[in-house]
Amino acid sequence: MSGETATDNVPGVSSESQARNVIYCGVCTLPPEYCEFGGTVKKCEEWLEKYHPDMHEKLYSDDALNANLSALSVDAQKRAQKDAAKKEAKAALNEQRESERKAAAKVLIKRVERNKRKYVTVVSGLEEHGLDLKKIAKELGKKFATGSSVTKTASGGEEITVQGDVSDDVYDWLTERYEDIPEDNIDCIEDKKKKGAG
Amino acid sequence: MFKKDLTPGAKSKVKSSVQRAIRTKVVETYPKLAPYIDEIIPKKSQLDLVKLPDRVSLYIHDSTPLFWQHMDDPLIPHLKLVHAFPQAFPRLRIDRGAIRFVLSGATLMAPGLTSKGGRLPDKEDECKEGDVVAIEAEGKEEICMVGQLKMGTEQMKGKGKGVVMDGGHYLGDGLWKMNFD
Known part of the structure; x- marks a missing residue:
């Protein structure tokens, strides 16, 4: 040889x-x-x-x-x-x-109040499960017919922001579509804090 | 050069004039690729450019990576392309002992080529400093690395030590592992 x-x-x-x-x-x-x-x-x-x-x-x-x-x-x-x-x-x-x-990585779905009765839904932690944020953001936007984008967080990471309060729908969609994410790892949180001066 | 895993930057379409320029450049640098150029970059196709860290740009056709380029250095073929047309590139061979170092990203040193298991081209078709060569390995069929030479082959034979290539593209590096779908 x-x-x-x-x-x-x-x-x-x-x-x-x-x-x-x-x-x-x-x-x-x-x-x-x-x-x-x-x-x-x-x-x-x-x-x-x-x-x-x-x-x-x-x-x-x-x-x-x-x-x-x-x-x-x-x-x-x-x-x-x-x-x-x-x-x-x-x-x-x-x-x-x-x-x-x-197994430990959590997906957080947050409802953030923007302006009294207006909300945005922030989904973070998806990248830990090897998903492409950009593609998912696009799909979410299509599904709910709203704006949806990948935004940078202050701590340097990235998260998906969907316009409108769709946290429950996102939860259902995620559990159904990505079965390899354990359902216990997906959390819904309501964030009452106002972001900026509306 | 791609020792770490890469995060690709923005993907953009290449202007057709630039694409034509790339075609001629490729044929010029790798004359032996000329018969296959229509297969690699079909005339009416659309090339994509992906920006990588450290000012490296990568040209992609139909989600197959073709060439990468660091600033204005010569276009260097991706290993998948080299595997498809290995005879189109000048080849040097390293001995078996050197393979594992190369595949973990070490700079290529001359003794790996000058020893018994290695092979350098004859004097007539020597490779000069700056030439792009493919590195094959003793006992293996496929190419394991491509890159620019830092030392001419004749000089290697004379000197027998020193850096031959660093910053090449090798099997299993970040560029290799990248997914373009």
């Missing part, structure tokens, strides 16, 4: 005028041969076995693994292994933290 594979294959596959279609790993998004450097090797291997068994055979056969190892000196191998283990642990930790954070 020294020179030949890399140099022979690349020009051979792609001499036609069409672009090559490269398979990317569904787990770590790298080309599968680079999965071993991604930190989620096990998951990547499972994924590849499921969706591209032929490629899996090629990449994860004993021969290929051995060839990979023999290219490095023992010392370098050890270091690489240690590094890989560290990376893997880090990836796992990150994932865990992410899911924990998601």
Whole structure:
């Protein structure tokens, strides 16, 4: 596995005028041969076995693994292994933290009084659940036929402001549409404080 | 350059005159891409420009990223494009030991290329400082990095150490992970 594979294959596959279609790993998004450097090797291997068994055979056969190892000196191998283990642990930790954070992240729906009988509804915390605020703002605007925009908060974050008092409707819409947000995590608050001098 | 995850800025349409200029520029910088240029940037298509942090602009066609550019530096292809047309770019190879450093965003150093597993082009088609090259890896088929050289290949052979490329675009960096839908 020294020179030949890399140099022979690349020009051979792609001499036609069409672009090559490269398979990317569904787990770590790298080309599968680079999965071993991604930190989620096990998951990547499972994924590849499921969706591209032929490629899996090629990449994860004993021969290929051995060839990979023999290219490095023992010392370098050890270091690489240690590094890989560290990376893997880090990836796992990150994932865990992410899911924990998601479970704890609250979505707040606030009704803010603007002008005696006029209200705006402020939805914050959606970005923690990996949603695109801009798109949701647009959808909310469409749904309630009101103005709806992404506004910056004083603390540096962003939130969605919908004109009109639609807090209950937003609550229903969110719980129905995004089922992966736990319902307990969505809170409705009424904010009595006047914003500015109307 | 894209070690951290990126937040894309505003997306805007590219003027057709500018798009034409980009086309000629691409053909000029990468003559070997010329046969495929209609496939990459079709004549009547609409390119989009996305602004990224640090004055990087990225050109996108139909939600496939094509080229990125830092200020007025040369256009550098996105790795997805390189994977589609790998033979259109000059290629250097790094040895196996260097892969993991490259994929975690280290600057590329000369020993990774001059050692046994690496490969540099012959003297006739040497790459000079500032050329855009694709970096492939020992034992792998796909390209793992693209960027501008900081040192000519002949100089590397002579000197055998020092920085070869920094601020490149590598597999798994922020630009790679970006989603354009």
